Amino acid sequence: MRHFDLVIIGTGSGNTIPNARFSGWDIAIVEHGKFGGTCLNVGCIPTKMFVHTADVAETPAKSSRLGVDEQLLGVRWPDIRDRVFGRIDPIAAGGRDYRENHPDNAKVTIYDQVAKFVGHKQLDTGTGETITADRFVIAAGGRPMIPDIPGLAETGFHTSDTVMRLEKLPKRLAILGGGFIAAEFAHVFSSFGVRVTLINRSGRLLRGHDSDICSRFTELATKRWDVRLDTTVARAERQNGAVRLHLDDGDVVEADELLVATGRTPNSDRLAVEATGVEVDENGKVVVDAYQRTSVDGIYALGDISSPYELKHVANHEARVVRHNLLDPDHPLEVNHRFVPHAVFTEPQIATVGLTEEQAREQGVRYVTAHEDYSSIAYGWAMEDTTGFAKILADPDTGLLLGAHIIGPQASTLIQPLVQAMSFGQHARTVATDQYWIHPALPELIENALLKLPLTAG
């Protein structure tokens, strides 16, 4: 059995670990799919390339309120799709080529089949070779979770792994789920002229967000798409080429294609991590401590397979922590999950960091809130925005921010000064008043919301 200093399973964030500081280490990289993992190949990057294109396609529908009459002449799906993957596919191939052929990686060996643990620190690489190592990094991510619906497999469906490579645009798309992926793809496909029906089990879309954000988004989504809430699919079938979804309320939704976006499940099962003694929780997530160490000495995990946050910036941060801890295990770094922001790139954009109002209430945290509409700031007037807002929560006594939630144009960018303020423990008033805010730019939304916080001091 070949023995390595380090085996890394998964080339998403895991592949960022080996650098010049590992020269001299015998490293195996195990990846059965494309190099770059979910984010590069089927996640963040292609979706946002589609989202930007969708935003452009949607412009004419919004411009007449500004007195500019525009017309969308067409959407060339094959060109849109091929631009995205024409850019991405070579990056994945280049990533593999670098690890396989570049002199920097002379001591790196690649295994390209589905691997699974077969014993303590023993990995069956799926290539006919079983390997061992002193250290492992489990960075094998997750995959779409497919609900158990009678007829679903026979009906045929897409997930986020396949829907971006459709041969042609469907006329009608049914989306099962009401989370991040459903919200982003509903925006993308409807902007391209596809009639979208969204079927969601719970009563509000993007649950888990602050309830003011969920309510506003659900209200807007309902105007744009056929949204079925508090509904599940009892049975699916395909008739005359069309997907037919029988809902539990008796209604039938017909579509040309179906996208299942009902959450993701970690790949710990397929990797059989228990065979090496690595502990998983009730959701199949690998259990790690604050240093990303699993229950087995020398085995680390990171990213979607272990993290409570299924976000690329978190996976990358955890990979940096693991890299340090591999190199200097006697002085390990702790992971920093204090203020993890995220954005949903739908229409309108949504961004969030810290506590929602519901969480603050449940945790018994003392808080005050401030709310500012885009329609109250000059650039919001310029854009004729009537639905966007920022909501900020702060501790009334210390003036420290507890959470921030934005729905509206550029929300994913506008949130950043608030992430910074929270990360560096800055007082809300200081952030609002001790720096210039460019007038009349969109960040005035944040400045005004901060100034409105009814703080007891400062």
Ligand SMILES: Cc1cc2nc3c(=O)[nH]c(=O)nc-3n(C[C@H](O)[C@H](O)[C@H](O)COP(=O)(O)OP(=O)(O)OC[C@H]3O[C@@H](n4cnc5c(N)ncnc54)[C@H](O)[C@@H]3O)c2cc1C
């Ligand atoms: C549609 C979509 C859009 C997203 N958009 C965003 C976004 O805008 N912003 C954001 O922050 N996050 C986004 N995410 C989440 C983000 O993509 C993930 O959090 C991130 O990619 C996780 O990285 P990772 O390294 O943990 O795993 P991955 O990138 O999934 O890497 C795991 C790798 O392990 C390989 N692997 C798994 N099992 C085995 C095995 N047994 N043997 C060999 N190889 C194996 C897989 O092939 C894969 O390449 C999105 C996700 C999806 C699905």
Ligand SMILES: NC(=O)c1ccc[n+]([C@@H]2O[C@H](COP(=O)([O-])OP(=O)(O)OC[C@H]3O[C@@H](n4cnc5c(N)ncnc54)[C@H](O)[C@@H]3O)[C@@H](O)[C@H]2O)c1
């Ligand atoms: N912009 C981003 O950062 C981004 C974008 C896409 C995905 N992601 C990551 O990927 C993860 C997975 O995304 P997702 O949208 O698949 O999951 P999600 O957890 O965000 O949403 C799942 C949705 O499916 C619904 N659901 C579950 N089972 C159902 C059923 N049987 N019938 C009907 N509805 C059902 C849930 O109520 C929920 O609304 C996200 O949690 C996120 O961390 C991030």
